[in-house]
Amino acid sequence: MKNINLGDFIFESLSRFMALSVFVVLVAIFVVLYIDAKPAIDSFGTGFLTGEIWAPNMETFGALPSIYGTIISTIIAMAVATPIAIGIAIFLSEIAHAKIKGVAGTLIELLAAIPSVIYGMWGLFYFVPIVRDVTGGSGMGLLTGGLILAIMIIPFTASITRDSMNTTPDILKESAYALGATKWDVIKDVVLPYAKIGVIGSIILSLGRALGETMAVTFVMGNAQRIPESILEPATSIPVTLANEFTEADSDIYYSSLYLLALLLFVVSFAIIATAKFLFLKKERS
């Protein structure tokens, strides 16, 4: 007697349908972006990636200023954030006493909960003037954008890195201490090698986050569609261009070019996040 319960049939179908909707939405994002980007792909081809001129009034669209800004600001962010985040993770997992560990860990995680638009606004009113005083110029540009991005991703990288470090078995650390190792010896020769894969994964994941972050940098990049001569001059990035120009686009090819930027951003960050998840962070889930 194999009769499937009606309640089960309904509930299982419904829940499976909802689970599959995740896949459907993801495919739909690719398809919609691709269809809308098609006119730009057809008219500019690979020249879109290397074109230095983004001039809506002449219907010339080259994405290089946006791509350049995205890459440079992300590099600055990663270079600043990674050592600080690993330092914080070391503090939280190896140095702090149990009581401080809980409080400090929570505070760092709350830093990650602050909405990105707040970082942007804080950056514009408090961070830009500092950069301006130190370096001269407008204070807006890739350096400021990169630093704000760094502050945004530090708590994110730090908490995943800490979680990886915490998986190191105590017995391994204790045996090293018993041999006379200092804390740093233990961190460098036991904890980091043990947690290496998770740490690399968290850094790559943060890279994916930094690439697509919009509001934190929109305020402070200066929004100039050109390749700046230095990191102190106003520039733009893919998310910044989208945020500033999408509602202003007045021709089909302009829209299509913006869709193509969005498609590029989505494909690249999807690939980076997938790499982090599948190659490095996989085992921590199960």
Place this chain on the structure above:
Amino acid sequence: MLHKNKRKILNTVVLALSTTAALLGIAILFWIIGILLFKGLSVISINTFTQDGTPPGMEGGGLRQALVGHLMLTSVAMGIGIPVGMLAGTYLSEYGAGSKVANFIRDLSDIMMSAPSIVVGVFVYGIMVAPVHHFSGWAGSVALAILAIPVIIRTTDDMLRLVPQTLREAAYALGAPKWKVIFQVVYKGAAVGLMTGILLGVARVAGETAPLLFTSFNNNFFSLNMNDSMASLTVTMFGYASSPYEDWQQLGWAAAAILTFAVLFVNILSRVIMNIKKGKR
């Protein structure tokens, strides 16, 4: 002897640097919170909640339209996101447990959790705004829901899997069908965890700006019409903060303070609930 000293000095240096890094992070948190308290709370008055935005230079403007709009956008988003996310999470942990489909969906959902939110805004513009030629609150809510669903799926899945298998088996042994087991045993056992998942989903989308820029857009007037462009705290804040008018900037800080403290409150609430649960065990 020299070698040992070197090790000790290096050890001290690294430990000091790590501690400094942690202090730096915490200092930035307090810096931002301090500014929001100082700049935001000094501006907030009863007018902030009862008055709509005014043109620059006019006295007494408030954030009513943005607050109401934000609540509506977030509520509708959660109205879509909670059932979809919880059902999908239920599939991953119960009906589909261990199957290839479930594992595949779990991976995709995890990736979606980190996907750039502005791209979701562009996508929703393409399917919901461009075809009808006008911005709408519905579009904004759908964009937020797409961002909330992966968070809810992840916590639902994790929390349901924490429910001991033996509890399920005990219910099966009494002859209960699977759906009854899920509703009456699994959901009950994981209730607190599920609540946390929903709160985390709210905290995730309540602070989003980028997906709303091209969907719900902004509105300077009070509106309850989800079919029209709708103000939100975040987009209003973006507009006010980048404007050159001082009274608008001040309202921007008020919006920033309200938003941040609300998001941090929800975040802390979800932690407290989790801790109470852990304490009970």
